Each structure stands twice: as structure tokens, then as C-alpha cells.
Amino acid sequence: MIDPRGASGSSRTPGRMSHDLGRSMLGWLSHVEIEDLLGTEVVARLGCHAGGRTYVVPITYAYDGESFIIQSADGLKLRMMRQNPLVCVEVDHVDDLANWRSVVAWGRFEELAGPAATAALTLLRKRLRSFVVSETSPAGNQLTEGETRVRSGNGHASLYRIHLFEKTGRFERR
Numbered sequence: 540m541i542d543p544r545g546a547s548g549s550s551r552t553p554g555r556m557s558h559d560l561g562r563s564m565l566g567w568l569s570h571v572e573i574e575d576l577l578g579t580e581v582v583a584r585l586g587c588h589a590g591g592r593t594y595v596v597p598i599t600y601a602y603d604g605e606s607f608i609i610q611s612a613d614g615l616k617l618r619m620m621r622q623n624p625l626v627c628v629e630v631d632h633v634d635d636l637a638n639w640r641s642v643v644a645w646g647r648f649e650e651l652a653g654p655a656a657t658a659a660l661t662l663l664r665k666r667l668r669s670f671v672v673s674e675t676s677p678a679g680n681q682l683t684e685g686e687t688r689v690r691s692g693n694g695h696a697s698l699y700r701i702h703l704f705e706k707t708g709r710f711e712r713r
């Protein structure tokens with residue numbers, strides 16, 4: 540496991556400023572601030588690694604307090620996560636280059652089926668209701684009782700969770 544605090548392993552106090560870059564301050568987000576950012580945003584970068592290759596793609600998620608719920612059509616990232624379920628995600632909110640918040644989290648991919656998939660799709664639809672519907676968005680798809688895979692615009696899609704087991708948050712503020 541990589542120590543996110545760096546080689547020194549120095550402890551970090553949530554919310555504490557760790558660097559003063561002139562008038563700009565770089566610091567750690569508290570647990571509450573991390574949860575707030577994950578719950579407020581809906582777009583993340585998902586990084587996966589398999590077969591000696593690393594792949595990062597943007598995805599849309601709903602956060603249930605423990606996991607990201609995501610829907611994806613069959614493709615490269617699903618193939619890679621089935622091979623290696625350990626992934627890394629990044630979420631940020633950028634006001635400008637001196638004012639931003641960012642969370643990096645490590646997690647485990649788990650494909651959903653049956654009632655768990657139905658519940659996940661309901662959560663995703665509710666969270667994304669106010670956003671524009673697109674081909675990759677779950678809002679326009681159909682899921683029937685007991686079905687494990689969702690029919691999407693261009694074929695089949697899967698619902699899955701990324702259970703986040705380690706999170707760090709940074710910010711810069713001016």
C-alpha cells in the first residue's frame with residue numbers, strides 16, 4: 540500500500556494548512572470536506588490497471604457514502620476492472636487554479652446483479668435527475684426486475700460499485 544502522506548510519513552491534521560505558497564495556501568481536506576466533495580460532484584476520473592497498461596477515463600457516479608455507483612457499456616475499462624478490480628478515482632472542484640478541492644480514493648470494483656443492480660440504478664437516476672441525459676447516462680435506460688445487465692442505447696451496460704477504502708483530500712485556497 541502506498542503511503543499517501545509521502546516518504547516522511549508525517550501525520551496530517553484534517554483541514555490544516557501544510558504549505559503557505561505566498562498568498563496561496565495548500566492543505567488537507569478534513570473527512571467531512573472529503574465526504575462533501577464526493578457527495579456534491581458527479582464526474583470522476585477512474586484509473587484502472589491491467590495487463591501492464593494503465594487507463595484513465597471520466598465517468599459519472601452517484602455516491603452512497605461508501606461507494607461510487609456507476610453504469611458503463613461493455614468496453615475497455617470494464618474488461619480491465621474485471622481483470623484487476625483495484626482502481627483509483629479522482630474527483631475535483633476547480634473555481635480557478637488557485638482555488639480548488641480534490642479527492643483521490645482507492646477502491647475495489649464490484650459488478651452488481653439482481654436487486655442490488657436495481658437499487659443502484661434507482662440511486663443513480665435520482666442523483667442525475669437534474670443533469671442532462673446522454674447516451675452514457677443511466678437516466679434513459681431500462682432495467683426490469685431480476686435483470687442483471689442494463690440495456691443501453693448502443694448495446695448492454697453494467698452497473699457496478701467502486702467501494703472506496705482509502706481517501707485523501709487536498710485543497711488550495713487564496
Ligand SMILES: Cc1cc2nc3c(=O)[nH]c(=O)nc-3n(C[C@H](O)[C@H](O)[C@H](O)COP(=O)(O)OP(=O)(O)OC[C@H]3O[C@@H](n4cnc5c(N)ncnc54)[C@H](O)[C@@H]3O)c2cc1C
Pocket residue numbers: 582596597598599600609610611612613614615616617675676
Ligand atoms: C463528463 C463525462 C461523463 C461520462 N460518464 C460516463 C459514465 O457514467 N459511464 C461510462 O461508461 N462512460 C462515461 N463517459 C464516457 C467514458 O469516458 C468513456 O469514453 C466510455 O465509457 C468508453 O470507455 P471504454 O473504456 O468502454 O472505451 P471503449 O469503447 O472500449 O474504447 C476504448 C478506446 O477509446 C478511447 N477512449 C475511451 N474513452 C475515451 C475518452 N473519454 N476520451 C478519449 N478517448 C477515450 C480509449 O483510449 C481506447 O482507445 C463519460 C465521459 C465524460 C466526458
